[in-house]
Amino acid sequence: MFDFEKFEVYRKAKQAAIEISALISGLKGVHPRFIDQLQRASISIPLNIAEGAGRYSKADKRNFYTIARGSVFECVAIIDILHDMAKIDQPIKEGLYAKLEELSKMISGLINSQR
Helix, strand or coil, X not given: CCHHHHCHHHHHHHHHHHHHHHHHHCCCCCCHHHXXXXXXXXXXXXXXXXXXXXXXXXXXXXXXXXXXXXXXXXXXXXXXXXXXXXXXXXXXXXXXXXXXXXXXXXXXHHHHCCC
């Protein structure tokens, strides 16, 4: 088992990516660029957590964790836009927001641990 697989934040990030992928598969009438960007941003979160965990220096780790947190914010923005376009309803938006907010806080903890 790799170290990052033990991180609760990695497991939650992976689950969020899976949930977002399921959401994307049901979206109709959305420009493919929105779908592609949301898919890439959601996958970027666990990938950057994993890559950061594999780095030796604190600065390198912090950099990848910061990128992961940025991808969380990117997902939130796209979900907000999709909601405003009436492509996802309020309960779905709120559920994803809650999960992404928790991820953001957990990743912030990873970032702060590398100071």
